Every structure is written in structure tokens, then in C-alpha cells.
Amino acid sequence: MVQLVACLSSGKGTWGHVNRLIEDSEWENIYLITNEFGKENFHPKKNCEFIIADSNQGLKELRDSIQNQLNGKLKSEVALNLVSGIGKEHMAILSALLRLGVGIRLTALTKDGIEEI
Numbered sequence: 001m002v003q004l005v006a007c008l009s010s011g012k013g014t015w016g017h018v019n020r021l022i023e024d025s026e027w028e029n030i031y032l033i034t035n036e037f038g039k040e041n042f043h044p045k046k047n048c049e050f051i052i053a054d055s056n057q058g059l060k061e062l063r064d065s066i067q068n069q070l071n072g073k074l075k076s077e078v079a080l081n082l083v084s085g086i087g088k089e090h091m092a093i094l095s096a097l098l099r100l101g102v103g104i105r106l107t108a109l110t111k112d113g114i115e116e117i
Helices: 014-023 036-041 059-070 087-100
Strands: 003-007 030-034 049-052 077-081 103-110 113-116
Touching (some): 003 014, 003 087, 014 077, 014 103, 059 087
Antiparallel strands (some): 103 113
């Protein structure tokens, strides 16, 4: 079974997208990269682990923080969703995952269901 890593940040309607992605498929583990506001206010029905990211940090510090929190938790490949968030967060997440050596399958909710992009 595949693990899901998803950015859960700002963007109108993006929390709904991430929520449907979580609910409409079976995932081995779900890691949501978010800030304290997201951790306190997003309430998924499935068990998720929140990876706290402070987008006020510099890009390398943000990358290192995400990498350190995910270190040892991921298998060889993850489904990655970046619909929510901003470019800086996306860059840090991608860099952290690549530095951890995992393969990435970009995954999104489409009109035909959950698909690899």
C-alpha cells in the first residue's frame, strides 16, 4: 500500500481537495505538511500525522525541518499531492523528499477519481 504525503496549507478550497484525497483511497500512512493552524483546525476522518512547517523560515531551513520530521518514516515511494500551499512550501517538500531518497508519484483528485498525474 502507498503512503500519502500532502501539503495542507493556504488556498481557497484546497483543504476540501486534500480531505477527499484522504477519504477516497486507502493509504498505508498519511503525512500532512501544514502549519500550527492546519494542525489545530483540519480534522480528517482517518488517522494522519501532521508534519509542522513554518513557511516564515528560509527555504533551506524549511526543507531541513520537513526532512527531519519525515526521516525514517517513508518507504521507497510516496504519493505526493501539492494542490494546497505555495511555491516555497512545494520546493521545500520536494527537496526534502528527494534528499530522503524516496520516489515520488504526483497524485491528485480528478473528475475521474484519484489519479497519478
